[in-house]
Amino acid sequence: MKKIYADNGSTSFPKAPGVANAVRDFLDEAAFNINRGGYADSYDIAMEIFDTRQMLCDLFRAKSPAEVIFTPGVTYSINMVLQGFLRPGDHILTTSMEHNAVMRPLHALSKRGVAYDVVKCARDGTLDADDFIPLIRSNTKAVIMSHASNVCGTIMPIEAVAEICRKNGLRFILDSAQSAGTLEIDANFIDVLTFTGHKGLLGPGGIGGFVVKKEFADEISPLIVGGTGSASHEIEQPEILPDKFESGTMNLAGIVGLKAALEYIGAIGVKAMHDKKMELTTQFISELEGIQDIRIIGKKTTAARLAVVSLDFPKHDNALIAAALDENFGIMTRCGLHCSPMAHKTLNTYPQGTVRFSFGYFNTAEEISYIAQSIKEQMSGGFPLSRE
Ligand SMILES: Cc1ncc(COP(=O)(O)O)c(C=O)c1O
Missing domain, CATH: 3.90.1150.10 (Aspartate Aminotransferase, domain 1)
Structure with missing residues (x-):
């Protein structure tokens, strides 16, 4: 059958044509680490990783490739951003159409003194952005929501929500798990755009990231700290991007595969x-x-x-x-x-x-x-x- x-x-x-070959070629022929090897082949891989960052920067119209952070995907990105940003006594808003990638981190944070409220969407999954307004408090720090529903596909009015955030001094954090590679996304009006490589971007699983505005990145403590291959003489985690949020050896095979997928998407x-x-x-x-x-x-x-x-x-x-x-x-x-x-x-x-x-x-x-x-x-x- x-x-x-x-x-x-x-x-x-299937994944985009070229993804499997790119991953295999990397693993077979050039699986060297970056920022940790003093030889040309390591620098070549570092260039490939940089090129992928640049491609994502272009895709999401971000200001600089340094604002593109690699993580295993949306779930990790949301945890890193929420846990690094919110403090006891803070309040955050979301919608009733969210995935557990949003709801479980919020629930876990609620046990640590961070409150959240949920805007109820309509029976057809649509959101009236103005429904956020009466829920904004003096301690509300941000709105987090998905761009489109993974259950019924409804696209949310994110431009209107971003405008409400701007007017009220709130950070806007977007889960683009279902929309990246599917809808055009402009990271300029989003403080953190979390994305995943394995859905609409047609890349391998376990690679994704977030695009963060530099001024917002300064307010987020890194959840994971460790070796970055940079400023090794310092005991403090580097503040520069992307190093601040990229400790440990990254999923380089995943990034190389994602690059091939981005090339395919770019051509079509x-x-x-x-x-x-x-x-x-x-x-x-x-x-x-x-x-x-x-x-x-x-x-x-x-x-x-x-x-x-x-x-x-x-x-x-x-x-x-x-x-x-x-x-x-x-x-x-x-x-x-x-x-x-x-x-x-x-x-x-x-x-x-x-x-x-x-x-x-x-x-x-x-x-x-x-x-x-x-x-x-x-x-x-x-x-x-x-x-x-
Ligand atoms: C709306 C939504 N958010 C988050 C996720 C989790 O994304 P990731 O697999 O990149 O952690 C998914 C994936 O199922 C999703 O559909």
């Missing part, structure tokens, strides 16, 4: 890739029409959303539907709560969750038709088990 991957919200697959264009994914999503939503006993969760149209479509099968167990689609038709999706229980509560799909279809640049129109047709057959086949 052929397999069809529709779980790009979790991680993209973020917008062209997004347009194709949205064509597939429009096709999917239209081919679902008329299939009995399914509900599209969140917005019913493709306006202001990503190529992420969550379905509820009210008469069935969603987990069994996902398993049946895999077993009977070779379709790979993700069911359950998608690490976002509060988003599911907002969307009224808690605790049953949804079956999430998330499309990537390499999916085809034929695959979309096959998926819609398979759902139809599954639903008319009288299986799997009913929820009643």
